[in-house]
Each structure stands twice: as structure tokens, then as C-alpha cells.
Amino acid sequence: MRAISLELYKLRHKRLFLMAMLFFTVEIVWIFMAVNVSISRNSDYAGWEMLIAIISSMNGLFLPILAAICVSRICDMEHKGNTMKLLLTASARRSSLYAAKYITASIIMLVVCFLQGIAIIAFGIANGFEQPVPLNLLTRFLIGTVLTNMTIIAVQQWISMSVKNQVFALTLGMIGGFIGMAADLFPFEVRRFFVWSYYTGLSPVTQSYTSEKIQFMIQDMNSLLPAMVILVVAGIGIYLTGSIHVSRQEV
Amino acid sequence: MNQIISTYNLSKRYGKTYRVKNVNLTVNEGEIYGFLGPNGAGKSTTLKMILGLARPTEGKVTVFGKDLEANRPFILNQTGSLIESPSYYAHLTGLENMRVVQRLRNVPDKNVMEALKIVRLDKQKDKKVGQYSLGMKQRLGIAMALLSFPKLLVLDEPTNGLDPAGISEIRELIKSLPQRYEMTVLISSHLLSEIELMATSVGIINDGRMMFQGSMEELKNKNRPTIMLKTQNNKLAQELLFYKGFPSMQQDEFLVFENMTDEQVANANRTLVSANIDVVRIEERKKNLESIFMDITGKERSL
Numbered sequence: 206m207r208a209i210s211l212e213l214y215k216l217r218h219k220r221l222f223l224m225a226m227l228f229f230t231v232e233i234v235w236i237f238m239a240v241n242v243s244i245s246r247n248s249d250y251a252g253w254e255m256l257i258a259i260i261s262s263m264n265g266l267f268l269p270i271l272a273a274i275c276v277s278r279i280c281d282m283e284h285k286g287n288t289m290k291l292l293l294t295a296s297a298r299r300s301s302l303y304a305a306k307y308i309t310a311s312i313i314m315l316v317v318c319f320l321q322g323i324a325i326i327a328f329g330i331a332n333g334f335e336q337p338v339p340l341n342l343l344t345r346f347l348i349g350t351v352l353t354n355m356t357i358i359a360v361q362q363w364i365s366m367s368v369k370n371q372v373f374a375l376t377l378g379m380i381g382g383f384i385g386m387a388a389d390l391f392p393f394e395v396r397r398f399f400v401w402s403y404y405t406g407l408s409p410v411t412q413s414y415t416s417e418k419i420q421f422m423i424q425d426m427n428s429l430l431p432a433m434v435i436l437v438v439a440g441i442g443i444y445l446t447g448s449i450h451v452s453r454q455e456v
Numbered sequence: 457m458n459q460i461i462s463t464y465n466l467s468k469r470y471g472k473t474y475r476v477k478n479v480n481l482t483v484n485e486g487e488i489y490g491f492l493g494p495n496g497a498g499k500s501t502t503l504k505m506i507l508g509l510a511r512p513t514e515g516k517v518t519v520f521g522k523d524l525e526a527n528r529p530f531i532l533n534q535t536g537s538l539i540e541s542p543s544y545y546a547h548l549t550g551l552e553n554m555r556v557v558q559r560l561r562n563v564p565d566k567n568v569m570e571a572l573k574i575v576r577l578d579k580q581k582d583k584k585v586g587q588y589s590l591g592m593k594q595r596l597g598i599a600m601a602l603l604s605f606p607k608l609l610v611l612d613e614p615t616n617g618l619d620p621a622g623i624s625e626i627r628e629l630i631k632s633l634p635q636r637y638e639m640t641v642l643i644s645s646h647l648l649s650e651i652e653l654m655a656t657s658v659g660i661i662n663d664g665r666m667m668f669q670g671s672m673e674e675l676k677n678k679n680r681p682t683i684m685l686k687t688q689n690n691k692l693a694q695e696l697l698f699y700k701g702f703p704s705m706q707q708d709e710f711l712v713f714e715n716m717t718d719e720q721v722a723n724a725n726r727t728l729v730s731a732n733i734d735v736v737r738i739e740e741r742k743k744n745l746e747s748i749f750m751d752i753t754g755k756e757r758s759l
Contacts, residue, residue, distance in 0.1 A: 211559050218547045218584075282545055286585075291543035291600065294507050295560040296532040456509045 208297070208305035212279065221278055221313065225271060229317050232267040233324050236260055244332065251332065253339045254410045254421035256325055257346050261408035264321075264350055265385025269401050271317065272357045273378020276310045280365035280374075290456045299452040307362055307444065314354040322347055342409050345426065349407030352433060356400045356440035357381065363447030367454065403436050458485040459521065460608055460640045461506060466515035468501050468664075475501045477664045478515070483642050483657070486634045490655030490672075491644040494753055498664040499644040500540055503612050506642075507537055519608065533561075536606040538614055542597030546586035550577055550596055553585055554603065561604045571599040574629065590617035598626065609633065611643045615650060627654050648749045662753040678748045683721055684710040686737035693733050700727055710737070 236259055243259075244251045283289050292302060326338050360381075365374040381401040388402030389412075396402045405411070407429055413420050461483040468476040476498040483489040493499050504510040506517055508528050517524040519531045544553050554568045572578045575595040580588070585596060594617050601609060611630070615623045631654045633639040645651050651658060658675050660668040668675065686709055687693040694704055694711055702724050704711040713724075721738065728735050743751075 207559070211556065214552075214559065215545060215548070215556060217552060282547070286544045286546055287541055288543040288545060290504075290507075290509055290539050291557070292560065293509060294532055294535070294537045294539070295557055296529045297560055455511070456504070 208301045209308050212305045212309040215282060216279065216309070219278060219282075221275060222316075224278075225275060225313050225317055226320075228267065228271045228274075229320055232263060233321070236263050237324075237328055240328070250419075250421075252334055252421070253325075253329055253336060253342060254423065256329060257342060258408060258410040258412050258421050260321060260325065261346065261350070261405050261410070262386065262389070262412075265388055265401060265404040266382045268314070268317075268350070268354060268404065269357055269381030269385050270378045272310070272314055272354060273361050273375050273381070275313050276306075276358055276361040277365045277371045277374045277378075279306050279310055280362060281371050283366075284369045284371075293456060300448055303362070303366065303448045303451060306366075307358060310358045310362065311355055314358065315351060318347055318350050318354065321350070342423070345409040345429075349409070349429070349433070350404060352436055352440070353400065353403040353407060356403070356436055356443065359440050359444040359447060360400060363443060363450065366447065366451045397432065397435070400436070400439065403432065406432055407436070459483070460485050460487075460519065461642060462518050463502070463506065464516045464518075466502065466505055466517060467513050468498075468505060468510060469513040474513075474664050476505070476661075479661065479664070479666045481506075481659055481666065481669065483640060485640055486638070487657050488630065488634060488641045488643065488655050489657045489659065490651030491642060491659050491661065492648060492651050492749065493644075493646065493661035495646055497646075497661045497753070499646075499661060500612055501664075502661065503537075503539060503610055503642070503644060507535065507539065507610060508532070509539065533604075534606050535608045535610060536601035536604060537610040537612075538594075538597040538601045539610070539612045541616075542593045543600075544585045544588075544593055544596060547584065549582050549584055550588070550592075551581040553596060554581075554599065557600045557603050563604045567603055567605065571602045574602060575599045576625075591619060591622050594618055595622075595626075598629075605637050605639075607639060609639050609641045611641065613645055614643065615645070615647075623650070630654055648745055652745055660749065660752050667752045675748065676745065678743070680714060681740050681742045683713040683716045684737070684739040684741055685713065685724070685735065686710050687728060688734040688736065692731075693728055696727065696731055696733070697724055700724070710739075 240256060240259055243255065293299065322343055325343065329338065361374055361378060364377055365371060368374065384399050385401035385404055388396055388399065388405050391402070396406065409424055411422050411424060413422060459482055461481065463479055463481045466476060466479040467474055479502055481502065491499055501510060505512050506519065508524055520534065522531060524531055545556065550572070554572065558568055569578065572581055575598050577592065577595055577599060580592060585593060588596065594614065598614055601611065615626055618626060627650070630641055630643060633641055643655070655672055657671050658668065659666060690706060690709070690711055694706065697704060702713060702720065704713045725735055725738065
């Protein structure tokens with residue numbers, strides 16, 4: 206807890222939360238504009254399923270980039286000021302430092318996810334969606350997004366901590382965003398190896414084109430469970446490997 | 457006297473080359489130990505190993521009589537350090553940087569203010585460190601090292617980037633620490649003049665090897681004058697004087713004698729003249745500390 210509060214203290218004046226909020230606002234405004242256009246063209250689409258499906262696929266583009274930026278800002282301050290030796294000689298432990306940074310980045314991304322959930326509900330109510338708020342779908346959407354975020358944060362943190370030049374980490378984030386957005390175009394066998402594809406992969410609603418029309422299908426929890434387990438195991442593996450690797454690097 | 461730091465055959469290898477080789481360094485309680493050496497001699501690597509920032513390839517470090525590997529948190533809690541360039545968060549103010557270390561070290565507020573006052577940053581504490589000059593960053597680094605008023609202070613080239621007034625101020629501060637706060641100070645530098653003015657003990661390292669270790673007095677004692685003597689036949693003169701009890705070494709065109717009194721010089725001269733060996737030069741040469749240092753570390757290396 207002390208390490209996390211220290212991380213938050215060190216982020217003072219960095220305006221990281223403000224940046225994350227701006228990023229979130231841009232994404233949400235973009236999504237809502239796109240959804241409004243779709244609804245005005247075909248009012249049959251007006252429903253929670255469409256909203257969740259579109260947000261999931263847009264998350265594939267936006268959240269990897271946001272995660273890369275957040276993690277990079279959190280890790281880069283140690284590289285810039287050569288502060289690792291300061292922290293380590295003040296008897297901070299490398300593994301707890303790594304964990305504190307991971308949790309801090311996760312908290313920021315978690316806040317963004319919850320805000321998305323609230324924005325979805327607000328948008329649906331404001332647009333007079335007929336069905337009641339689908340709390341079950343929303344919860345599953347949030348779980349999928351949070352798990353994918355946490356795995357991506359583990360990947361980004363490993364790169365941001367081990368390679369001083371943050372261009373690598375940010376480029377990876379952008380490549381991730383591209384893959385995340387185009388994930389549905391890859392065959393399943395290829396797709397499952399990319400962590401960024403799990404925003405849509407774990408989404409409770411999928412889109413499919415049949416007879417030139419988009420259909421939104423709800424996935425049941427059981428069919429998503431194996432992918433979820435794979436993602437969590439991969440995330441833990443990446444986190445531990447990164448933490449051990451960075452701990453062994455000399456200052 | 458209690459040994460605060462001792463290293464045993466401390467070595468560090470990067471690839472195939474040893475950056476530090478078999479260094480046995482001993483720092484006693486209450487000392488200001490000057491760790492001297494040219495750039496790249498292995499000073500920072502040695503200090504990093506003493507602080508547990510780098511793992512030794514071979515050898516052992518004990519601090520406060522305890523093995524570093526097994527007692528790292530205990531040792532680091534009582535040690536303040538500044539290694540190489542100062543560490544800081546440029547986006548935070550000086551005071552906030554101090555607070556980061558305060559949280560890690562768990563020390564009271566008054567320490568923060570006192571440490572800032574000691575390095576004269578108390579009036580600049582609310583400025584962002586990114587806007588500090590190099591000298592101010594260095595002072596902040598020293599304040600962070602002093603924050604917990606530790607028993608041991610390890611400073612790696614602390615006067616880098618300071619102007620002459622700043623250097624003398626920091627020097628006076630370091631000199632006062634053992635008495636004022638009962639600290640032991642290990643300070644490294646590539647400038648002999650700097651160490652000469654404050655250290656009580658000295659270690660000289662070159663190419664990763666300890667070339668000299670002892671008190672400042674011992675180092676200064678090497679500062680003895682030598683007599684240089686040139687004759688028409690140096691070889692014969694050397695042999696003759698050796699039998700008379702004046703051993704010498706040949707250096708260029710001179711015979712070099714150490715520890716000779718005026719009387720002995722006159723005596724040697726008389727012996728040579730009576731043996732028909734013409735004496736063409738008798739010179740006294742004094743070595744200053746700089747040239748002793750150069751002798752120890754090798755002249756061809758730049759400092």
C-alpha cells in the first residue's frame with residue numbers, strides 16, 4: 206500500500222489522470238457519434254448489444270495506446286531522473302516497486318473502464334433504448350475489458366521498464382492498437398496469440414455480417430471462459446517474467 | 457577502531473574484462489575515506505557493489521560488520537548515498553523530491569527541513585527540480601543522502617558540476633559531518649586536490665586494482681625528496697657508492713638516492729671525486745602529491 210501511495214505521489218503534476226480522461230472523452234464522443242449515425246440510418250440497431258459491440262471494437266484501437274502511454278509515463282520517470290538507484294539504496298524492493306507501478310497503471314485503466322460502463326448506461330437511457338439496462342452483459346463486457354487491459358499493461362510495463370527509450374513501448378502500443386482494431390479480420394488461430402485482440406474476443410456481443418446486414422449475437426459465458434483463462438494465465442506469466450527480468454537488471 | 461566497510465577480494469567482471477579486481481577496501485568509523493582514481497578506474501562500480509546496486513562477480517562486502525548480501529535492508533537503512541549523477545524527479549519540486557525519500561526512509565519532517573537547510577536549498581525548495589542548475593541538483597542529491605542522518609555516507613564525486621564556491625562549501629560540510637553527526641564518509645573523486653583537503657584516509661584505485669590504501673599521512677610521507685646525481689661514469693659510481701652504503705637506482709642519466717642527509721650527500725660526492733669519477737650534477741627533487749598519484753595510477757592515463 207505504501208509503495209502504491211508513493212507511486213501516486215510521484216505522479217503529481219504529471220496530469221496522467223487528466224490525459225486518460227481526455228483520451229476517454231475522445232473515444233466515447235467518437236463512438237457515440239458513430240452509433241448515432243447508425244441508429245439514424247436504421248433504427249432496428251438501436252439497442253444495448255450494438256453499443257457494447259462497437260465499444261469493444263473501438264477499445265481494441267484506443268485502450269492499447271492509452272495503456273502504453275500510461276505505463277510509459279509511470280515507468281519513464283525512473284529512467285529520466287536515474288532514480289532507480291535512489292529508490293533501491295533507500296531499501297525499496299524491486300519486486301514491490303514493479304508491483305506498485307503495475308497496480309497504479311491498472312487503477313487508471315480500471316477507472317476508464319468504469320467510466321465507459323457509466324457512459325454506456327447514460328447513452329442508452331438518453332436515447333430511449335427499449336430494453337432495460339443489461340447489467341449482466343455490461344458486467345461481462347467490463348470483466349473482458351479489464352482482463353485484457355491488465356495483460357496489456359503487463360506487456361507494456363515489461364518493455365517500458367527494461368528498455369529506457371520509450372519509443373519502443375509506445376510503438377508497441379500503437380501496433381497493438383492497430384491489431385486490436387483489425388483483430389476480427391484475422392482467423393481465430395492467429396488472433397488468439399495477440400493480447401490486443403481480446404477486447405473483441407472477450408466481448409459478450411459479437412458482430413457478424415449475414416446477407417449484407419450486421420447482426421449482433423450474444424455469446425454465452427461458457428464459450429468465453431477458455432479464452433479468459435488463457436488470457437489470465439498469459440498475463441500472469443508475462444508479469445512474472447517481466448518482474449524477474451527487470452529485477453535482475455543492474456542499475 | 458571499528459571497521460564500517462570492508463571488502464574482501466571484491467571483483468566485478470563485465471564480459472571478459474574485470475572492471476574491479478580483488479579490491480580490499482577498509483573504512484574505519486569516523487573517517488573521511490577518499491577513494492581516488494582516474495575516470496573509468498572502477499570507483500563507481502566498487503561503490504555500487506558496496507551499496508548492493510551491482511552484484512560482485514567474486515568477493516564479499518561487509519558493512520557495519522554484517523554481510524551485505526544477508527543484511528541489505530538493515531545496512532541500507534543506516535546508509536545515505538549519492539552515486540554518479542544525482543537522482544531526481546524533474547517534474548516534482550525539490551521539497552516533493554525530498555518527501556519521496558522521506559516516505560521511503562520513514563523519517564520525521566524536521567529532517568527534511570534540516571537537510572535542505574544544510575545544502576542551502578531551503579529557499580528553492582518549491583521550484584521544480586527540472587529548473588534547477590546542475591549544482592543545485594547535486595546539492596539536492598546530497599540532501600537526499602543526508603535525510604536520515606545515517607551512520608555511513610557514500611558519496612560518488614559529489615562536487616561534480618559545482619562552482620568553486622559550492623565545492624568549498626560542500627567540502628567544509630563533509631569535513632564537519634564526522635564530528636557533527638558522528639558519520640563515517642566514503643567519498644570518491646578523480647581530483648586529488650579535492651580529496652587531499654578533506655580525507656583522513658585514502659584508497660587509490662587504477663584499472664580496477666587497489667594501488668594504495670592508507671592514511672593521508674602515509675601518502676604524504678611518500679613525498680620525500682630524492683637526490684639525483686649525474687657523473688661521467690654512472691655505472692662505476694653506483695657500484696662504488698653501494699659499497700659505501702649508499703644504494704641507488706638508475707633513472708635516465710641519473711642515479712637516484714632516497715633519504716639522504718646533507719652530510720651523506722657531501723660524503724658521497726667526496727668519495728666519487730677521490731675515486732676520480734667526475735660529478736657533473738647533484739640535484740634535489742621533491743615529489744608533490746600529484747606526481748605520487750600519477751606514479752601510482754600511471755602517467756599515460758588521463759585523469
